[in-house]
Amino acid sequence: MSVDVGIWIGAFLTLGIFSFLYRDNPVYRACEAVFVGVSAGYWFVSLFWQNVWPKLILNLRDAAGATLHGAGWDERWLYLIAGLLGVMMLLRLAPKIGWISRWPLAFIVGTTAGLYFITYLQSNAISQVHDTLVPLVTAGAGRFLFVPLPFHVDWNAVFIFLGTFTGLVYFFFSVEHKGAAGKAARTGTYFLMITFGASFGYTVMSRMSLLIGRLDFLFGQWLGLLR
């Protein structure tokens, strides 16, 4: 069994969170509050010492020092604009002048949109379409199950093409889903269902992994029962 106080605190908090599986209780709520509080505190301290202090305060201090020693304009004074935008954002807490916070928000939204406009188009549209449009049939001997074919079929590509095409048909609402369009849309729903099922399966796996990690911590690091 561990003699580390930190491990004991971790074990107590883990058991406290697990106690919710039995029923809601004050210990669980206390552990939850501790988790939320510690997370917020960690983020605040981390962002202050790794952003506000080195990037804003130290840079402005150095810029002031350089200017006072006659170096003239120092580009680090530009950090004042970032600092000002940060202060404007905090004005949201003052109801009467809260509207000022919209300016830095507009700046963030504008720069993010500009940054992502081309990137998203390239990575999530053009590249994806390009990778879907691969040759389905190529020259050379192929095989379908046990039947030899005079050409090679990339069944994986065929499957992806079918899934992409029928999935897009399902979301194409300008045509009524009847006849061929209806059949394609229905096929698209099957692909979508399989996709959602795979996502759900992965989610279950992820949650189980977290449970395994916690139990390994309790039995191994805390109680020392595991080899």
Place this chain on the structure above:
Amino acid sequence: MTGRAPKHGRPGAAAVGTTVAGAAVAVAERMLRIDRRWLFAFVTVAVSLPLFFNLQQHVAVTPEARGVRDAVAQLPPGAHVLLACDYDPGSAAELQPMTVTFLKQALSQRLRVIVMGLWPQGPPQADLALEEALRDPAVAALAPRYGIDYINLGFQSGNEVVIQRLGSSIPAVFPRDYRGTPIAQFPIMAGVRDFSSIAYVFNVSAGYPGTVEWVQFAGDRFHAHVGSGTTAVSAPLYYTYYPAQLTGLLGGMKGAAEYEVAAGFTGKAMTYMFSQSLSHIVVVIFILLGNLAFLLTRSRRPQP
């Protein structure tokens, strides 16, 4: 069963059938009323038992995991690789084994590893992984040194903007390492300018910012070779990037175990896999039983 036997056919057969069906329905109804805490208990036992007996199972390596291994294996000694740890302790069970294995493989190949994080808790996790990797005999034999063979540059806020700026200048984004020492003092950073100096980027991601941003900015914009290790929840979203935009993809604990097998460094993920599989079996059995019970009792439910 105690009633009079019918005049035709086997005596009591219909009554026996009715009774068996009734008993099955009664059992099904009881199953549907079972307290969910019993399911939690079953899953806990299924997860715990393999840990005590250190059971391991065969894990087949998929092309996605082999892609990460091969991308690292083909790099020449001395090449710089960037390890971006974008996760926190909450996802460590899945992602920490990937980080450890990547470090073991890279350091045992005498690659120069530059660690960073877009999540504040990433660099501390990387430090823990480094401690474990350095204890591996294959790595320890080479005695890698901080600042020469590996370095931890720490956290930098700014999400995707940080990646964008790394494409212009890595020293400008990280003028100091995790402990506050100017990076100019470390031989490993000599000649490191931008992504053109980095032979491979491996991102361990638990969400945003993470693999999507590394693919979009480092990969597609600056043409860096990017591989990803990610939580199982995120993995289905990233499969669309493989193999054109990602050289390899490790999804959840299964991906971590595959990478351990492929790279030849068996670790935590392989130890956990039996628990993972057993817990899945329990879940599947309960899903089947639940559906069976639902179907058996459906006729007795009030129709809407």
